[in-house]
Amino acid sequence: MSMDQLISKIVATKNPTVVGLDPKLDYVPNYIKEKIFEKYGNTLKAAGKALLKFNIGLIDELYDIVPAIKPQVAYYEMYGYEGLKALAKTIEYAKEKGLYVIIDGKRNDIGTTMDAYATAHLGLTDVNGEKISAFQGDCLTVNGYLGTDGISPLLKVCNEFDKSIFVLVKTSNPSSGELQDKLIEDHHVYEVMGEMCETWGQDSIGKYGYSSVGAVVGATYPEQLKELREKLPHTFFLVPGYGAQGGGANDVKYAFDQNGLGAIVNSSRGIMCAYKNGDFTEKEYSKAAKLEALRMREDITSVINEIKF
Amino acid sequence: MSMDQLISKIVATKNPTVVGLDPKLDYVPNYIKEKIFEKYGNTLKAAGKALLKFNIGLIDELYDIVPAIKPQVAYYEMYGYEGLKALAKTIEYAKEKGLYVIIDGKRNDIGTTMDAYATAHLGLTDVNGEKISAFQGDCLTVNGYLGTDGISPLLKVCNEFDKSIFVLVKTSNPSSGELQDKLIEDHHVYEVMGEMCETWGQDSIGKYGYSSVGAVVGATYPEQLKELREKLPHTFFLVPGYGAQGGGANDVKYAFDQNGLGAIVNSSRGIMCAYKNGDFTEKEYSKAAKLEALRMREDITSVINEIKF
Incomplete structure (x- = not known):
């Protein structure tokens, strides 16, 4: 019922x-x-099996140096239900290795349907009395366009099963400002959404001061990162946009608090494809990923206060 | 590259x-x-098989009286990849029967990831040179919070494969106004999103006057339906909220144009669970669904101008 686990x-x-x-x-x-x-x-089944094998190789090298993985559901959905089988098996393996799993699905819907998404990714599905975890996630990214009753079912599941969510606030893409930077009275849409995150999280603040409701804020908008870090003291940030999308350590440093906490920075292609950029053979793909993950840790921690606690 | 097929x-x-x-x-x-x-x-596999059998029974009774089905992905995701297999098989069967398939996923992400969602639901996935349709949808519901570059990849796929999308504009749930009714200058957020739909659709207007970019507008907000129908002449509406959520025929009539077109109204529980409300046995569930679908057609068409063309 907070962000403490992560x-x-x-x-x-x-x-x-x-x-x-x-x-x-x-x-x-x-x-x-x-x-x-x-x-x-050349089948979807083969594709799913290839993705899973690739992921397992990465997890084997990374599980003791990173706290979490963030599978992006779209890349599994692209390979149909066989791709989603690879997603489920990847998560299962990651959890065995002790990793925290953030399912990046940006799900959103009305209340009764959001119940089903919350159950799918964070809760337990009832099958004739048997309670089964369909995807075993610890955390889910969601979109708050529908307001409170699209979020409430998630809060219930977070509370019951000690899970968390990240709500899209200021996304990393070039056109994110078309709606998110518009002014409602004298507040940007992203501020309004950020304030909603504080409200949704107010009953689930944990020992580090952060609630179970985090926010997605892109590394590509450092000013907004700084502004939102100050305005949303109980909202943990998931920060995409580092690396391939153009954000650097000096951009993301504003996401952190005085204890060196407050945010987790994502890199996807930079790590998965590290073997394509250097002096590595294909078979060294997971070794290359590990070296890049270590470099990224060094890069990020060099610009923030030492992590206290 | 328009809404013509639907x-x-x-x-x-x-x-x-x-x-x-x-x-x-x-x-x-x-x-x-x-x-x-x-x-x-009591397994997810069993759940998936039960859903598929239920759906096939419904489709067999409904395929010649309704133009389309709208599977809501959350209810399949809840049963894991076995549920998503049931979704894929349901869509395959519906398409064989000639139905138009609107995948209700409300997907959204940055451009590169939206490419993957567009491919998954509307396009063709490349597997080692083989082009495979992962989910075979004709149309996908999406969320526009990320702006144009979260929508562009869909427009490309719509254009290439003659598909369409519905963007969330004014949703049917009670709290939809928390963000969507806020004012940006003197326009509501839902109007701003609606205007974006007109812009995104401007190059794909078909023979009935509607583009490939439709909008979701809830039956539970008849005033906004009326307002948006006037303001968005090329944007076809998907109208949820009829029946179980409280919207009636007199609420949805404003969604239609003078030719009796302009919108498609959804009912889910009302039809799927019709057998629970009347003098039917369980085995008559699909017959009950058909009678309710016929009643709904009569109900909706009684309040709109006769469909011309």
């Missing part, structure tokens, strides 16, 4: 970064794909 | 309504579930 893992690894597992087939080394396509043909 | 089916069936297939296990008659749970145990 923050404890950040403190333990001294690493406020998360690896985005958004594995397009293009990112998977050929030596993995060739064997699988030979056996299963 | 509108043609509405004209052919003289029916501007769509059946929401949001099948919780609670809705599935016991005689279907008992056999399946006996064979597969």
Whole structure:
């Protein structure tokens, strides 16, 4: 019922970064794909198996240096239900390894339907009396356009199962300002959404001072990161946009509080595809990912106060 | 590259309504579930098989009287990848029967990720050179909070494969106004989003005058339906909130234009669970659904101008 689980893992690894597992087939080394396509043909089943094998290799190298992974559901959905099977198996494996799992789905709907999404990703599904965890996530990204009754079902599940959510506030993409930067009276839409996060989280503040309701704020907008960090003291930030999207350590430093906490910074392609940028063979893809993850930890922690606690 | 495919089916069936297939296990008659749970145990696999059998029964009775179905992804996701397999098989069957399929996913993300969602639901996934349709949808509901570059990848796929989208504008839930009714200068957020739909659709206007970019506007807000119908002449409406959520025919009539077109009204529980409300046995669930679908067609068409063309 707070962000404590995630923050404890950040403190333990001294690493406020998360690896985005958004594995397009293009990112998977050929030596993995060739064997699988030979056996299963050019099918969605083969694609799912290739993604899973790729992810397991990454998790094996990363699980003791990063606190969390963030699989982006779109890249699994693209391969149909076989892709979503790979997502479920990836999460299962990551949880066995002790990683915190943020499912990046940006789900949103009216209350009764949001119940179903909350159950799917964070709760337990009732199947004829049997309670089954469909996707086993610890955290889900969501979109707050529908207001409180699209969020309430998530708060209930967060409270019951000690889970958390991140609500889109100021996204990292170039056109995010078209709606998010518009002024409502004298507040930007992203501020209005940020204030809603503080309200939604007010009953779930944990030992580090942060609630179970976090916010997505992009590394590509450092001024807004700074502004929102000051205005939203109980809202933990998930910060995309570092690396491939153009954000650097000096951009994300404003997301952190005086204890070196307050945010977790994501990198996806930078880590998954690290082997393509350096002096690595394909078979060293997970080693390259580990080196990049270590470099990223160093890069981020060099610009923030030491993590206290 | 327009809404023509859907509108043609509405004209052919003289029916501007769509059946929401949001099948919780609670809705599935016991005689279907008992056999399946006996064979597969209380598993997600059994749940998926039960949902699919339920859906096929409904589609068999409905395919020649309604133009479209709208499966809500959350209710499949709740049963994990086995649920999503049921979704894929449901869509496959519905398409064989000639139905237009609106995947209700309210997906949203930054451009590169939206590419993946567009591919998953409306396009073709490349698997080692093989082009495969992962979910075979004709249309996808989306959330525009991220602005133009979260929508552009969808427009590209709509154009290439003759598909369409519905963007959330004014949703049917009680708290939709918390953000959507706020004023930006002197325009409500829902108007700003509606205007964006007109802009996004301006290059894809079809023979009935509507573009490939539609809008979701709830039956529970008839005044906004009327206002938006006047302001957004090229934007087709998907109208949820009829029936179980409280909207009636007199509320939705404002969504239609002078030709009796301009909108499609959804009912989910009202049709799926019709057998629970009347003098039906469980085995008559699809017959009850058909009678309710016919009643709904009569109800909606009684308050609008006759469908011309």
